[in-house]
Amino acid sequence: MNVVSSCSIASCLEAAKNYGGPMIVQFSRGGGQFIAGKTADNADDAACIAGSVAGALHVRQVAELYGVPVILHTDHCQRSWLPWFDGLMDANEKYFKANGEPLFSSHMLDLSEEPLEENVGTCKEYLQRMAKCDILLEMELGVTGGEEDGVDNTDIDSSRLYTQPEEVWEVYQQLSSVPNGRFTVAAAFGNVHGVYAPGNVDLQPQILHNTQKYISEKLGDGDPKPTCFVFHGGSGSSREDIRYAIEAGTIKMNIDTDTQWAFWDGVREYEAKYHDYLQGQIGNPEGETKPNKKYYDPRMALRSGEEAMAKRLCEAAEDLNCIDVLNWSK
Numbered sequence: 001m002n003v004v005s006s007c008s009i010a011s012c013l014e015a016a017k018n019y020g021g022p023m024i025v026q027f028s029r030g031g032g033q034f035i036a037g038k039t040a041d042n043a044d045d046a047a048c049i050a051g052s053v054a055g056a057l058h059v060r061q062v063a064e065l066y067g068v069p070v071i072l073h074t075d076h077c078q079r080s081w082l083p084w085f086d087g088l089m090d091a092n093e094k095y096f097k098a099n100g101e102p103l104f105s106s107h108m109l110d111l112s113e114e115p116l117e118e119n120v121g122t123c124k125e126y127l128q129r130m131a132k133c134d135i136l137l138e139m140e141l142g143v144t145g146g147e148e149d150g151v152d153n154t155d156i157d158s159s160r161l162y163t164q165p166e167e168v169w170e171v172y173q174q175l176s177s178v179p180n181g182r183f184t185v186a187a188a189f190g191n192v193h194g195v196y197a198p199g200n201v202d203l204q205p206q207i208l209h210n211t212q213k214y215i216s217e218k219l220g221d222g223d224p225k226p227t228c229f230v231f232h233g234g235s236g237s238s239r240e241d242i243r244y245a246i247e248a249g250t251i252k253m254n255i256d257t258d259t260q261w262a263f264w265d266g267v268r269e270y271e272a273k274y275h276d277y278l279q280g281q282i283g284n285p286e287g288e289t290k291p292n293k294k295y296y297d298p299r300m301a302l303r304s305g306e307e308a309m310a311k312r313l314c315e316a317a318e319d320l321n322c323i324d325v326l327n328w329s330k
């Protein structure tokens, strides 16, 4: 789940407590910068780093109050954004030294725009560093379509939206060779960022299944699902496609657009309900001199957004077979 503020973090934790499952809270580079504040000095990604680190520390501080396990993750990072990634790794190593665990559980490196060899080579270098403090790497193969966080792939050649099994096998071999290296693959199977009118997205989750079969045969060790996949662009996907992707070895789905909408829809609903109380500091349908402070207190509209987002997240948890899973082990 992508977050951009303490409000969206609270929505995540509220939802996880309600559905009784774990939660992956992730920061995009832009989301981290937003947390630091849009006018904070961002030389060498300083604000992107500081905001992501502050967000992670905030989650650690409050998550205990909800009693839910949280995985802290960061989203897409292309080569030109590596200063952000390096800053997060410095913070992880410092935190690991003091606490015996990394600040973040995992990070994504998205070099899918580059030739396979360069993508895998850089991922392997980073995984060697990450593995030393128990951090998992999420890498991307193929291209997630659509537009998100300032990266626009809406006009990309459609063949690149579908990952080939041979590419995943190459990644599998390279990254498996790293001691203590753990990784997931965000493979493209027609998934896109954003929500579009029906008919514009051609999801082919059987690509994931075919890839598992291909790698399983190469390994020959009887494991039918050797690869852990990540499903980007979960928003707008049918429960059927989501469940199929899980069956094919998907262990993480990203959802952003649908919860962005849910948050806004909560704010919109609040404004619509109290519109006549929100047009000035004094004066509403109950009287010309009535004060409106309790209606325009920002917490009122923001709380409405939080509630709507938490509700949407509970629906996502249902799609993902994640209801009450914390009680399964008890």
Ligand SMILES: [Zn+2]
Binding pocket: 076, 144, 193, 232, 233, 254
């Ligand atoms: Zn994505």
